[in-house]
Amino acid sequence: MGPPLVADPDAADLVTAELVLDVALSLERITQLLLKLASSMPSGGHTEPLREVAGVPLGGGSGQLGFLVSRPYEPLVVGEADQYGMWQPPQQQRVTGWGPGFSGGPDAGRRRGLQEPFRLDRSGGDVLGRRLAPLFPLPPGFVPTDPAAQPNVLVPTVWHFLSYRDDDGSLGPPGIRGACAAATRMTALANQRLAGSGFAVAVRECRADPEGYRYLLKPSRDAWLACAPASDDYFYDTCGSIIRTSVVDFPRSINIYVAGEMPPSTMWGYGFVPGAADDPFWGHIGLLWDTVSPDSQNSPDAYESGAFTLLHELLHHWGLPHTFPPEGTPANTSCEQDADASRGVRDTPTVSAPVWSQPWATAAFFSCLRTWEAPPLQGDWGASASAASARAAAAGFADDQLSRFDSCPQRPGFDQLGNYMTYSWPVCLAALGHVTPDQVALMHAMTAHVNPDMYGWGQCASTATTTAAAFAGPATA
Numbered sequence: 001m002g003p004p005l006v007a008d009p010d011a012a013d014l015v016t017a018e019l020v021l022d023v024a025l026s027l028e029r030i031t032q033l034l035l036k037l038a039s040s041m042p043s044g045g046h047t048e049p050l051r052e053v054a055g056v057p058l059g060g061g062s063g064q065l066g067f068l069v070s071r072p073y074e075p076l077v078v079g080e081a082d083q084y085g086m087w088q089p090p091q092q093q094r095v096t097g098w099g100p101g102f103s104g105g106p107d108a109g110r111r112r113g114l115q116e117p118f119r120l121d122r123s124g125g126d127v128l129g130r131r132l133a134p135l136f137p138l139p140p141g142f143v144p145t146d147p148a149a150q151p152n153v154l155v156p157t158v159w160h161f162l163s164y165r166d167d168d169g170s171l172g173p174p175g176i177r178g179a180c181a182a183a184t185r186m187t188a189l190a191n192q193r194l195a196g197s198g199f200a201v202a203v204r205e206c207r208a209d210p211e212g213y214r215y216l217l218k219p220s221r222d223a224w225l226a227c228a229p230a231s232d233d234y235f236y237d238t239c240g241s242i243i244r245t246s247v248v249d250f251p252r253s254i255n256i257y258v259a260g261e262m263p264p265s266t267m268w269g270y271g272f273v274p275g276a277a278d279d280p281f282w283g284h285i286g287l288l289w290d291t292v293s294p295d296s297q298n299s300p301d302a303y304e305s306g307a308f309t310l311l312h313e314l315l316h317h318w319g320l321p322h323t324f325p326p327e328g329t330p331a332n333t334s335c336e337q338d339a340d341a342s343r344g345v346r347d348t349p350t351v352s353a354p355v356w357s358q359p360w361a362t363a364a365f366f367s368c369l370r371t372w373e374a375p376p377l378q379g380d381w382g383a384s385a386s387a388a389s390a391r392a393a394a395a396g397f398a399d400d401q402l403s404r405f406d407s408c409p410q411r412p413g414f415d416q417l418g419n420y421m422t423y424s425w426p427v428c429l430a431a432l433g434h435v436t437p438d439q440v441a442l443m444h445a446m447t448a449h450v451n452p453d454m455y456g457w458g459q460c461a462s463t464a465t466t467t468a469a470a471f472a473g474p475a476t477a
């Protein structure tokens with residue numbers, strides 16, 4: 001049996017009570033935000049989408065407002081071409097997937113030139129690479145908090161569910177009508193695990209109706225499955241032509257595209273490290289339908305594997321790399337390199353490979369299962385979420401380092417079975433899931449650096465008193 005997560009049961013009760021209150025407050029805040037958003041954006045199903053209008057202050061201190069107009073079918077790109085290099089083709093892009101048998105693939109080295117090397121410097125020194133300027137000016141008077149202070153950041157998500165017509169005319173895949181409820185469900189679960197990090201996500205818009213959004217409909221089930229093939233191709237390789245023209249509120253919102261199943265696909269989802277802020281083709285998230293479907297991974301029966309996949313890809317988007325080295329690299333066997341130390345994450349141990357690739361992977365599974373079923377968790381998802389959010393800001397998490405799970409005995413520390421940025425069993429993430437203080441610091445520093453729109457507007461959105469200012473349309477004369 002693993003060690004208890006909380007030594008004092010009374011303390012656990014206190015934590016639970018506080019967190020229930022916290023979650024309730026957060027939900028109210030998110031609801032307020034969504035109501036504001038709903039009044040100014042198209043609802044799913046409009047063949048002729050409504051326009052989205054936002055007021056922006058004109059320069060020179062004139063106090064005048066200009067208006068940005070975007071249509072949901074068209075990407076909104078505002079910026080100086082020479083400032084961002086936005087017209088250059090992608091040079092290199094790091095992309096990473098999540099799923100059994102997936103280890104990074106041949107694309108793992110591709111990286112867009114814009115996303116120059118960046119690392120967290122906890123000693124306060126300069127970061128490497130250029131800091132980007134925001135595309136959307138923040139509301140007048142709003143000054144975003146420095147990432148070192150780890151402010152609250154509420155990030156909107158926009159979901160695009162691809163579908164197909166079966167031979168009998170019915171819409172597939174089975175269950176697609178419940179797609180948006182499923183997305184909302186797993187988003188709430190991801191938020192439980194993000195509690196304490198400062199970051200949270202909300203469903204800004206969900207598109208699952210191909211009558212309203214024709215780009216969502218594939219001509220056949222085979223064509224839909226081909227969006228997530230067995231090869232190391234990604235959704236953007238096979239069905240990505242719709243991304244740049246369907247993306248919404250980029251780069252403030254994270255656009256999530258859902259298609260395909262496992263098999264033939266070998267990965268539950270993918271994200272970019274970090275998500276590009278200048279081109280959605282290199283700055284979106286891809287998920288399988290199985291990952292979102294309540295009949296598959298998005299359920300307690302699957303230990304909420306779907307929500308953990310979403311969480312993993314969100315963390316990639318905000319800049320977190322894996323804690324383990326890519327398969328086939330020297331570090332993969334030698335233990336000579338701490339995979340995420342180059343990004344400034346120094347509080348995860350040096351490991352040789354993901355948890356589920358280790359010779360002790362099966363023993364790790366049963367260890368996590370015992371922790372999950374024993375007190376204080378006893379398989380209770382509420383207790384699990386409470387314990388997880390308490391861990392997020394904790395200085396390390398010693399309970400997730402057991403000496404019998406050590407892929408690099410010659411290096412300090414033992415493997416973390418529940419770090420959200422390794423590949424591990426969902427029951428390990430349920431029982432032990434956590435990030436480390438350095439990982440949280442990197443999320444903030446990287447997002448502020450690469451995507452100041454998401455970081456600044458996310459702070460506006462997370463503050464109830466400025467929610468209206470953040471997302472409402474221009475004042476009417």
Ligand SMILES: [Zn+2]
Nearest residue numbers: 096097098312
């Ligand atoms: Zn990953």
